[in-house]
Amino acid sequence: MHDVALPTAPPFATDRSAAAPITRVMAHAYTIPTDAPEADGTFEWHSTTLIVTEVEAAGVTGLGYTYSDACVASLIRHSLTDTLLGEDASQVQRLWQRMQRRVRNLGREGIAGTAISALDCALWDLHAKRLDVPLVALLGQARERVPVYGSGGFTTYTDTQMREQLGRWVHDDGCRWVKIKVGSEPERDPARVQCARDAIGAASGLFVDANGAFDRKTALRFAETFAEHDVQWFEEPVTSDDLAGLCAIRSAAPAQMNIAAGEYGYTLDYFRRMLEASAVDVLQADASRCGGITGFIQAAHLAAACHVPLSAHCAPALHLHAAAAVPGFCHQEWFHDHARIEAMLFDGAPRVDHGSIAPDLSRAGCGLEFKRDDARRFAVSVP
Numbered sequence: 001m002h003d004v005a006l007p008t009a010p011p012f013a014t015d016r017s018a019a020a021p022i023t024r025v026m027a028h029a030y031t032i033p034t035d036a037p038e039a040d041g042t043f044e045w046h047s048t049t050l051i052v053t054e055v056e057a058a059g060v061t062g063l064g065y066t067y068s069d070a071c072v073a074s075l076i077r078h079s080l081t082d083t084l085l086g087e088d089a090s091q092v093q094r095l096w097q098r099m100q101r102r103v104r105n106l107g108r109e110g111i112a113g114t115a116i117s118a119l120d121c122a123l124w125d126l127h128a129k130r131l132d133v134p135l136v137a138l139l140g141q142a143r144e145r146v147p148v149y150g151s152g153g154f155t156t157y158t159d160t161q162m163r164e165q166l167g168r169w170v171h172d173d174g175c176r177w178v179k180i181k182v183g184s185e186p187e188r189d190p191a192r193v194q195c196a197r198d199a200i201g202a203a204s205g206l207f208v209d210a211n212g213a214f215d216r217k218t219a220l221r222f223a224e225t226f227a228e229h230d231v232q233w234f235e236e237p238v239t240s241d242d243l244a245g246l247c248a249i250r251s252a253a254p255a256q257m258n259i260a261a262g263e264y265g266y267t268l269d270y271f272r273r274m275l276e277a278s279a280v281d282v283l284q285a286d287a288s289r290c291g292g293i294t295g296f297i298q299a300a301h302l303a304a305a306c307h308v309p310l311s312a313h314c315a316p317a318l319h320l321h322a323a324a325a326v327p328g329f330c331h332q333e334w335f336h337d338h339a340r341i342e343a344m345l346f347d348g349a350p351r352v353d354h355g356s357i358a359p360d361l362s363r364a365g366c367g368l369e370f371k372r373d374d375a376r377r378f379a380v381s382v383p
Contacts, residue, residue, distance in 0.1 A: 019088040020058035020130060025081040027053045027118070029070035030378040032341050037156040041183020041213030044156070048337050049380070050345070051076075052370055053118040055126050057089035062126025063368055065318060066288040067338065068114035073382040075115045079103070084119065090130070092123045096294045113266035113289055120292025121318060125365040135366050136359045139297070139325035145356040146323045148316065149207060152336035153180025153196060155188075162192070163199040165336070170200045174355035175334070177205035179233070182222070183213025190225050197229045207233035214238055216245045220252055227254040233282070235260045246279035258282050262299075263313040265290050271299045275306045282330065286313035293322050300326035317342040317349045321359050321366055332357065345375050 030050045038045055051072045053064045066072065083102045087095055099119060103112035128135040150169030153162050162180065169175040180196050182189045189208075197206055208231050214222065219237035226234065234253065238245040240261040250259040262284035265271050271290075274280060283303045287296040296312070296319070303310045309330040312319040315338050323332050334352060342349040347369040350357035360367045 020060075020090060021086050022055055022057045022084045022089050024056035024061075025053070025076065025084050025119070026055075027051060027073040027076035027115075027382075029073045029380040029382050030345070030375050031070070031380050032344070032378050034337060035340065036154075036161070038154040038337065039156045039184055040154065040181040040209065041211040043211065044184075048341060050341060050375075050378075051114070051118055052375075053122045054370075055084065055089065055119065055122040057126060058130060060126055060129050062089075062122040062124070062129060063366065063370055064118045064120065064122030064125060064292065065315075066114040066118040066121075067315065068288075069111065070380045070382050072111055072115045072118070073380075075111060076119065077382075079106075080115055080119060084123075089123060089126050092120070092127055093294065095123055096120050096291065100291075109266035109270075113291065117288050117290065117292040117295065120294050121287065121366070124293040125368075129365040132364050134359055134361050134363060135293075135321035136324045137361070139293075139322060141359075142325050142327065143329070144324070145358045146320060146329070147331045147356045148175060148334040148352055149177035149179055149205070149331050150175045150336075151179040151207075151209075151314075151333045153178070153192075154336075155181050155184040155192075159192070159195045162195060166196055166199040169334070169352075170204050173352040175204070175352065176355050177207055177232070177331070179207035179209055179235070179333070181211065182208045183210040186214070186218070186222070189222065193226055193229045193231065202230070205232045206230060207235065209235035210237050212236045212239035212241075216242075216248060219245075219249050223249065223253045223257060227257055230256070232256060233258045233260055235284075236263075240264055240274075243274060243277035243279045246274075247277050250279065250281060260284055260311065263289070265299065267291070268295070268298050268302060271302055275302065275308060280308065282309045282311050284311050284313045286315065287319050287322060288315045296322050297326055300328060304328035314338050315342075316357060317346055317368060318366075320350055320357060324359050345371050347371060 258281035260282040285299040304327040
């Protein structure tokens, strides 16, 4: 586990550096319909649920969120809130450990992992706001801008929808890479990949994501087919639980094609096992699942120690400051669903410019403000 080194003598007022007991923890759920039917190789959905958390101490409120199920708000309210109330908000690492211990008998992965992730992000936002610095400055900025790749191309899209979406990302937003979903109707995939290549031209990078839809033999066959269209990235060609299968495909895939996985990692042990198995060319981590900013930084250092690049999965506004700080980082997924929701419901959400996004250094914390009034129509009642 790698801790984040905080400044030993930061230039902030004494009252802001003093202990700040947490006085309030809140969690609310919002279900937002998609703008069109969406599906990948193994799942179809028509809405996305956003869990927004707030942690208050010394009159300052930190904001965090995750994408999960509405029951996460209940777990936070009834189990994790008591773990935080009265504790010093500045001790983010210790509070992360307390939350991990609290869910020991529930299991640290899945629902509990997303709940802790949202709260950890809120605690980091709160800590940076109390110091009146952008979060990236607190973490230690490594890059001014974070490259993104456009991600959508759902299997429910028509060719026209996909061409318009991919072309906008490449030609209007300047994205160097785009990604489409494959696997729900494998017989259509070669034509869809050709359509995507035609939409973005020969100079842009093309990624595909099967979401674990294929078996090993089928995945290898499609890797060869996709390589004919210069596909540079094959994400979850088989289920990410099959580390031996990922390793076998990685070994046999065309040299220009990276095998990627890791988005379902909730713990550092998950990432360690994946890296020890030589299962991926690029490790993915998602701060909305893997323990928030704390867990994402841990994953980044682990990947760097193994000389494997790290890519951030989904939730671009949530990742932005951490992605600008960690080592070995290659790009952020600009996932259509999440980028749309964040632009709708968060003031300060980043916008793509010349294929990248950048933290707003004029704003303290993560730089986001939740648009509560705009979100009210999506609110879900949670006990």
